Amino acid sequence: MKIAVLGFGSVGKGLAGIINEKDLGIIITAVADSKSGVIDNDGLDISKIFEKKEKTGLCGDKEITPEKILESADYDVLVEVTLSKGKNVVTSNKGPIALEYRNLLKIADENRCTLRFEATVCGAIPIIHALQYGLAGNKIKKIYGVFNGTCNYILTRMSDERLTYQQALLEARELGYAEADPTYDIKGIDAAIKLVILANAILGFNKTLDDVDITGIDNIPSDALQLASEDDKTIRLIGEINPETETLRVSPRILSKNHTLVVQGTLNAVTAETDLAGNVTFIGKGAGSVETASAIISDLLFIRECHGGRY
Amino acid sequence: MKIAVLGFGSVGKGLAGIINEKDLGIIITAVADSKSGVIDNDGLDISKIFEKKEKTGLCGDKEITPEKILESADYDVLVEVTLSKGKNVVTSNKGPIALEYRNLLKIADENRCTLRFEATVCGAIPIIHALQYGLAGNKIKKIYGVFNGTCNYILTRMSDERLTYQQALLEARELGYAEADPTYDIKGIDAAIKLVILANAILGFNKTLDDVDITGIDNIPSDALQLASEDDKTIRLIGEINPETETLRVSPRILSKNHTLVVQGTLNAVTAETDLAGNVTFIGKGAGSVETASAIISDLLFIRECHGGRY
Numbered sequence: 001m002k003i004a005v006l007g008f009g010s011v012g013k014g015l016a017g018i019i020n021e022k023d024l025g026i027i028i029t030a031v032a033d034s035k036s037g038v039i040d041n042d043g044l045d046i047s048k049i050f051e052k053k054e055k056t057g058l059c060g061d062k063e064i065t066p067e068k069i070l071e072s073a074d075y076d077v078l079v080e081v082t083l084s085k086g087k088n089v090v091t092s093n094k095g096p097i098a099l100e101y102r103n104l105l106k107i108a109d110e111n112r113c114t115l116r117f118e119a120t121v122c123g124a125i126p127i128i129h130a131l132q133y134g135l136a137g138n139k140i141k142k143i144y145g146v147f148n149g150t151c152n153y154i155l156t157r158m159s160d161e162r163l164t165y166q167q168a169l170l171e172a173r174e175l176g177y178a179e180a181d182p183t184y185d186i187k188g189i190d191a192a193i194k195l196v197i198l199a200n201a202i203l204g205f206n207k208t209l210d211d212v213d214i215t216g217i218d219n220i221p222s223d224a225l226q227l228a229s230e231d232d233k234t235i236r237l238i239g240e241i242n243p244e245t246e247t248l249r250v251s252p253r254i255l256s257k258n259h260t261l262v263v264q265g266t267l268n269a270v271t272a273e274t275d276l277a278g279n280v281t282f283i284g285k286g287a288g289s290v291e292t293a294s295a296i297i298s299d300l301l302f303i304r305e306c307h308g309g310r311y
Numbered sequence: 312m313k314i315a316v317l318g319f320g321s322v323g324k325g326l327a328g329i330i331n332e333k334d335l336g337i338i339i340t341a342v343a344d345s346k347s348g349v350i351d352n353d354g355l356d357i358s359k360i361f362e363k364k365e366k367t368g369l370c371g372d373k374e375i376t377p378e379k380i381l382e383s384a385d386y387d388v389l390v391e392v393t394l395s396k397g398k399n400v401v402t403s404n405k406g407p408i409a410l411e412y413r414n415l416l417k418i419a420d421e422n423r424c425t426l427r428f429e430a431t432v433c434g435a436i437p438i439i440h441a442l443q444y445g446l447a448g449n450k451i452k453k454i455y456g457v458f459n460g461t462c463n464y465i466l467t468r469m470s471d472e473r474l475t476y477q478q479a480l481l482e483a484r485e486l487g488y489a490e491a492d493p494t495y496d497i498k499g500i501d502a503a504i505k506l507v508i509l510a511n512a513i514l515g516f517n518k519t520l521d522d523v524d525i526t527g528i529d530n531i532p533s534d535a536l537q538l539a540s541e542d543d544k545t546i547r548l549i550g551e552i553n554p555e556t557e558t559l560r561v562s563p564r565i566l567s568k569n570h571t572l573v574v575q576g577t578l579n580a581v582t583a584e585t586d587l588a589g590n591v592t593f594i595g596k597g598a599g600s601v602e603t604a605s606a607i608i609s610d611l612l613f614i615r616e617c618h619g620g621r622y
Contacts, residue, residue, distance in 0.1 A: 024448055118445075124588030126445025133444065133616065134429075137335055137608035186440025214477035235507035258569060260594060276329065276605035277435030277595060283571060283619060297448035305444065306617060 001026050001304050002041075004075040006066050008033035009060045010118075011092055014289035015079065017294050020046040026300060030064075030073035037064030041074040059239075077303055079296060080237040090299040092119030092292050098193045098209070101200040105138050114301035114306060117201070121194045122268045123145060124291035126298060131202045131272060138274035140203060144240035145261055145270030147194045147250075149286040150178045150185035151217050151237040153266045155252075159225045159234045165218065178264055187216035188250040189237040195248045214286070215251040232257050312337050312615050313352075315386040319344035320404055322430075324361070325600035326390065326607050333495055337611060338529060341375075341384035348375030354383040388614055390607060392460045399618075401610040403430030403473040403603050409437040409504045409520070413512040414588060415601045425617060427610035428512070432505045433458060433579045435602035436595040437609060442513045449585035455551035456572055456581030458505045458561075460597040461496035462528050462548040464577045466563075469546045474528065483593050498527035499561040502550040506559045514554050543568050558578045 001017075005012050008031055019026050027043040038049060038060025053059045070078070077088040089108070091097065096104060096116045108115040117129045121173045131140065146152050150172055157168040169186070178205040183306035184190050199205040217237050228234050238261070255262050260281050263269040268286030273279050285291045314330075316323050319342055330337050330604030338354040348361060349371025364370045381389075388399040400419065402408065406429045407415060420427040431437045434437050442451065457463050461483055468479040480497070481539050483489035503523040510516040528548050539545050549564045549572070564572050571592050574580045596602045 018448075022448065022450075123592055124585075126441050126588075129445040130437050130441055133613050134440040135334065135605070136607055136612035136616075137329075139333075189427075207397055260574075263571075274605070275610070276601050277437075278602060279592070280436055280595035282591070282593060285589040286587075290587050291589060292447055294446070294585070297444055297587070301447035302444050305447075 001077065002029045002075045003027070003077045003300060004030035004069055004073050006032050006069065006078065006080040010289040011292045011296075012079075013053075015293040016046050017050070018271060018290070018293050018297065024297065026297075028048065029075050030069040030125065031059050031065045032064065032069055033059045036062050037066065037069050039064060039069060039073045042052040077300055079300075088114045088191060088303050089297055090116045090303070092117070092296055094120045094193050094197065097201065098196045100105065101197070102206060104249055112249060114303050116198070118299045119292045119295035120197055122270060122282070122284070123286040123288060124294045125270065125282045125286065126295070127270055127282055129298065129302070130280070130282060131198070135272060135274055135280065138275055138276045140243060140272055142240065142242055142273040143198055143270065144238055145241045146263060146268050147191040147270070147286070148185055148188070148235055149266030150182065151188070151191070152263065153165055153177050154186070154270070155217060155220075155225070155235055155237065156264050158220075158222055159229055162226060164222045165220060174221060186218045188214040191237060191250045192248070195239045195241055195250065199241050199248055205239065205243075205246065207248060212248040212250060214249075217252055220252055228254055234262055236262060237256055243252065256297065312388065312611065313340045313381055313386045314338070314388045314390055314611065315341035315384050317343050317380070317389065317391040319364065321600040322603045323390075324364070325492045326477065326604040327357050327360070329601070329608065331603050335608065335612065337608075340386050341378045341380040342370050343375065343380055344370045347371040347373050348377065348380050350375060350380060350384045381484055388611055390611075399425045399614050401427045401607055401614070403428070403607055405431045405504050405508065408512065409507045412508070413517060425614050427614060428508070429610045430603045430606035431508055432617055433581060433593070433595070434599060436579060436581065436593045436597065437510065437606070438581055438593055440609065440613070441591070441593060442509070446562075446583060446585055446588055448589065449587045450584055451554060451585055453551065453553055453584040454509055454581065455549055457547055457574060457579050458550045458581070458597070459496055459499070460577030460579055461493065461547060462499070462502070463574065463579070464488050465497070466528060466536070466548065467575050469531075469533060473533065473537060475533045476531060479540075487497040497529045499525040499548060502541065502548060502561045503559070505554055506550045510552050510559055514552065516554075518559060523559040523561060525560075530562055531563055539565055544590040545573055547573060
């Protein structure tokens, strides 16, 4: 299987490194970062590209644009971005999947291509796969859980160590769990985007971010967590999709400390309530470049499987 | 997609009932119980068969044997039993998969057929699927968890309600969670068989039940659980596969009460320790006819997907 990788930041580099180390039968024929690209249809020497990127900040030559790669590289699956070339696509990019799932799927179907996006929701947890295939035939009655590791880390620390929100946020930043501008995470937007992806891609709705009722964690007083704690409860930011009422909601909720969804630190946890399988819960790491690469690789190998091992 | 169902006990009936109720695009063309069978290549009237089974104890005619069904029914996937006809097979039967996985896979491959067995391990949890596809590309460093709901129920009750082993077993029997002869469950054999299936089918080993180091739960004194409880710990029957040492083990272990694998009642919980995705945990119902049917249906729909929606 030959793949072209557009994007050579932490995820792209992580992916290339792992594919280089592991004997998965996957060859990378093209790579591009925002300013350069490189193509070798016999398979790139990834270590050399890492070296070059390290030294010059570029992975290849400025003349090799993503367009050039789409045009002249030999690949079976494109990792990231556009579907226009009639090739299979694996993406970790939440935006296009959340905003344009129906259109992307239509283009993919018209081109008889496969579009996979496991990495867009809950990192290393194979939630998309489990819902699409592992629980196929089930009616999904509800999906709810912890979709954002940054918020979960902050709430865990506020609850366990009695930190204030500001202290916990500062700590999360120092550890690299929160970005300099944490708005996206702490306001619940990241979790909401993941709900939109699941609602559209798994449940067939046509929702946008505006359809999600969102409350973040930035206004939770430390007192609230301490009061909850005295009662053996805690607070978590829970995203929930209710297909019956067609509602999507992200909000802090009080949960018993031994509730399945009360996971520690940056973990994610999602429960699918189904008619046949009952409640099935998935717990794992929701972020990180290696975890994202894991999801991308599983998508690549799944596409190979689906196409009869042709690549 | 046309299917033939061999076996019309609780799982077979549950499956037929669900397929009859749900609009999954699956038609049942043949059904057999141990003494009779029925074929209609245009699709059976399942409600009529239920009625007949209820009244006469037979689902069809005595002349229609399983052999006859294999010979003359029109089907894409056989649910249960033998692979000899060059058809795809979905089974919930642990024995053949645990004992003969390599041979069965070889026959399936030679006939270009698909063999799926999601229902053999942890009922409604799509663990086989998640390990084969959702976490594809990962090196599995360890698999461990609660594989037997009966033992988990007994241990939960001993821990929470301070019942003796005998009291908890009696209760489990009354509730239908334990069979009249509970040996298979409480001696750890059922859990061990599931480990053998995962070791052979997911990790490529060639293990048998004799390779599993097994300790059951029948010799755990109530004191042990009460002592553990005072220390905020409890005991669970844990099955573990360590691919590095090639060891399989089922044994009672002391776990912190807030350990992810400490699930309540008849639930199952399994953690896969991987190189890329980290630890991923799956929690759900491990048994029950509807849950088993859920696993079988997901396998059927997956075969349809893999064969390009041809059925």
